[in-house]
Structures are given as structure tokens and as C-alpha cells.
Amino acid sequence: MEIRWRNDKIELSELDPFLTELLRQIPASADTSGAPAAEQRLFSSPTNGKETEFCSEWKMYVEPELRRLFQTATQTVAADLEQLNGNEKSLANRILRIPAKHADAWLSTLNQARLVIAAKNNFTENELNDHFRSPIGSRRDLSLFQVNFYGFLQEFILREMAS
Amino acid sequence: MIPLPESPMPARGRFELRTWYVSLLLMSCGPRQDTGCLAQIKEIEGTSYASNQKAGTITTAEPTIEKETRSEEDLDVPWQVVVHNDPVNLMSYVTMVFQRVFGYPREKAERHMLEVHHKGQSILWSGMREPAELYVQQLHGYLLLATLEKVS
Numbered sequence: 001m002e003i004r005w006r007n008d009k010i011e012l013s014e015l016d017p018f019l020t021e022l023l024r025q026i027p028a029s030a031d032t033s034g035a036p037a038a039e040q041r042l043f044s045s046p047t048n049g050k051e052t053e054f055c056s057e058w059k060m061y062v063e064p065e066l067r068r069l070f071q072t073a074t075q076t077v078a079a080d081l082e083q084l085n086g087n088e089k090s091l092a093n094r095i096l097r098i099p100a101k102h103a104d105a106w107l108s109t110l111n112q113a114r115l116v117i118a119a120k121n122n123f124t125e126n127e128l129n130d131h132f133r134s135p136i137g138s139r140r141d142l143s144l145f146q147v148n149f150y151g152f153l154q155e156f157i158l159r160e161m162a163s
Numbered sequence: 164m165i166p167l168p169e170s171p172m173p174a175r176g177r178f179e180l181r182t183w184y185v186s187l188l189l190m191s192c193g194p195r196q197d198t199g200c201l202a203q204i205k206e207i208e209g210t211s212y213a214s215n216q217k218a219g220t221i222t223t224a225e226p227t228i229e230k231e232t233r234s235e236e237d238l239d240v241p242w243q244v245v246v247h248n249d250p251v252n253l254m255s256y257v258t259m260v261f262q263r264v265f266g267y268p269r270e271k272a273e274r275h276m277l278e279v280h281h282k283g284q285s286i287l288w289s290g291m292r293e294p295a296e297l298y299v300q301q302l303h304g305y306l307l308l309a310t311l312e313k314v315s
Contacts, residue, residue, distance in 0.1 A: 048312055
């Protein structure tokens with residue numbers, strides 16, 4: 001897979017079916033449904049537990065707004081990923097072009113996905129830092145790979161935005 | 164927070180699968196705008212935030228409804244915005260968030276990021292409660308673990 005900044009777009013080319021599928025799974029991976037640990041991580045407490053009134057206000061007013069914010073970003077990413085729709089055969093060597101103005105939405109959704117996957121799998125810090133774990137032999141390994149792959153994309157977007 | 168590895172994800176924009184033997188069967192697994200809800204509460208209480216984009220800048224409007232929900236003592240005591248370490252967020256991402264939310268220069272943002280990374284938490288800002296709430300809200304929008312705490 002090649003990734004570069006070109007004509008105000010982030011271009012991911014030479015995508016093989018595996019990475020294409022990982023990209024297509026970004027929006028679904030960011031979904032916290034049925035995963036209380038992931039839900040708790042994305043909507044963490046705004047206090048150290050002493051401000052109960054503030055916490056209930058937060059739950060009532062801020063949390064729904066955060067949900068909308070995250071959902072909007074995910075929808076933007078999902079719309080960009082429609083470029084990858086097609087049958088499996090046509091997934092080889094696909095190109096994904098992400099408009100620069102969608103970079104923030106991608107950063108947010110990739111972060112959501114990484115946090116949700118990590119929370120669902122309860123990864124330890126050692127596992128998250130073990131970038132050489134291979135080959136992928138289990139669902140857990142695959143999830144860890146996803147976290148790292150999405151992190152790579154985040155890092156690229158961040159570097160390009162900074163430059 | 165985790166730094167990105169140099170391999171198998173090199174920094175040159177090329178991602179190689181190498182010898183990662185993956186069965187596609189496994190595949191079946193299976194901005195930005197800022198929020199303003201607390202601002203709405205504040206409006207009811209007679210105070211409105213001028214802008215969510217410029218965190219920390221508030222203007223007071225003519226109070227229309229008097230509704231006291233917190234003691235004056237709460238508002239007077241200095242508050243601090245604390246960011247806590249988490250093992251998933253990238254160091255570069257956290258630095259960017261600190262720059263955006265607090266307007267810190269890169270060096271200062273990095274110092275705080277490293278403090279979070281090494282000491283488990285960092286106090287990013289302290290002052291009046293209302294802007295502190297807004298900062299925490301923005302940080303949560305970026306999915307950072309942030310809390311509002313009374314200065315002890």
C-alpha cells in the first residue's frame with residue numbers, strides 16, 4: 001500500500017484485498033454497540049468522581065452532543081469509503097482518495113475505532129507496544145493489527161497536516 | 164500513549180504486510196465542530212460562551228433567568244483541567260490536540276504530552292470553572308481522558 005498527499009487529497013493506492021477490507025471496517029470498528037467497556041472509554045467521566053451534579057448534567061447535555069460529533073465524523077469516513085465498494089475481485093489494487101477537508105473526520109474516526117477495538121479486547125499496554133507480533137493467527141492478533149494499521153494512517157494524516 | 168513503530172509501518176508512507184499470514188476468513192470479524200451543550204446550560208443561567216472555537220474566551224450576556232445551580236464557592240475556587248494517560252492515543256495526536264484546544268506552541272504541547280505519558284497525568288490549565296468545563300468538553304470531543312478537578 002502506498003500513501004501520499006496529492007492534489008489536496010490523501011491517496012491510498014496499491015491496496016490489496018486485505019487492507020481494503022480493513023479500511024472498509026473502520027466505521028463498524030468504531031461502533032460501541034454491545035460493548036460497555038468501549039462505551040465507557042468513549043464517554044468517560046469528566047470528573048474524578050466527586051462532582052455528581054456536574055456528571056449528571058454532562059450525561060444529559062454533553063454526551064448526546066459528543067455522540068453526534070463522533071457519528072458525523074464516522075458518516076464522513078463511511079461516505080469516503082464507498083469508493084472501495086465492489087466485489088472481491090475488483091478490490092485488488094484499488095485506490096482510495098480522501099479529501100483534505102475530511103482529514104479531521106478521519107482522525108476522529110480512526111481514533112474511535114482504535115479505542116473501541118482496544119477496549120473490546122482489553123489490550124494491555126505491552127500488547128499495544130508489541131508492534132512485531134506476527135503472524136496474525138487469531139482474532140485478537142487481527143484486532144491488534146487493526147489498531148496498529150489505523151494508527152499508521154492517523155500518524156500519516158497528522159504529519160501531513162503539520163507540514 | 165503509544166509512539167508508532169518504525170516497522171512494519173515505516174515513516175515513508177508505505178505499509179507492507181510482509182509475512183503476516185492472514186486468512187481473509189478472519190475478516191468476517193464481524194473538526195471539526197465543537198460541542199456546546201454546557202454552553203446551553205450556561206445560557207439558561209445567564210452566561211453564554213462567545214465561541215467554541217477559541218476555547219476559553221467567554222462573554223457574559225444580560226442574565227434573563229436567575230437559576231443558581233452551583234454555589235458561589237464552587238465558581239470561585241480555582242479549577243484545573245487534568246489529562247490522563249491512556250495506552251491507545253498516539254503521542255503525536257495528543258500533542259496536536261493540546262495545540263488546538265489550548266493554543267499552546269508545539270514545544271509546550273509536547274512537554275505536557277510527555278508528562279502525561281511518563282507521570283500518568285498532566286495539569287493542562289487552571290482557572291475559573293466555566294472555561295475549564297469547556298476545555299474538558301473539547302478534550303472529550305478529541306477522545307482524550309480529561310477531568311475537571313478542584314485545585315487542592
